Amino acid sequence: MLKGAVAGRYAEALYEIAVRENIVDTLENELKAIVAAIEASPELKKVLYHPRITAGDKKEVVKRLFAENLSQVTVNFLSMVIDRQRETFLGDMVAVFVELANKARNITDIHVTSAAELTAGQKQMMSDNLCKVTGRKVQITYSVDPSLMGGVIARVGDKVIDGSIKTRLASLREHLRQIS
Secondary structure (H helix, E strand, O other): OHHHHHHHHHHHHHHHHHHHHOOHHHHHHHHHHHHHHHHHOHHHHHHHHOOOOOHHHHHHHHHHHHHHHOOHHHHHHHHHHHHOOOHHHHHHHHHHHHHHHHHHOOEEEEEEEEOOOOOHHHHHHHHHHHHHHHOOEEEEEEEEOHHHOOOEEEEEOOEEEEOOHHHHHHHHHHHHHHHO
């Protein structure tokens, strides 16, 4: 609960600044790059998340690694996050920031899981159909789960569209149990 509340407050405040300064895309790219760098480096993650390393030392590490490639708004935001000991929530803050930006752009993030890798044509058809269903532009990430046996599962926010054979078989099995 705390994680979501903290991430939401910080992301919303940063998003308001980004809109006012007309730098939403710039901040989004910078923040995604920082989170990716932290996730890719266990050493950096250890330094930034360690409670005994001072805020000053953490800010110095961030400054050395990123400052040349970041806008002043991003540098100030990272400094504030570190000063307030919220650096462990940075990934969540960035995720909420991206959600806010995509909402303003009328883009919906969708995760599609299929039983087998989809072809380019199938992916295009999926994208077209999901655009029609949602009434928005879509940004789709794909994954494969062979246990589905066939079909796809699409997650749109908190809604799930389940067209998998696995679920259909489970539903049929349950129906047969009830009538016997």
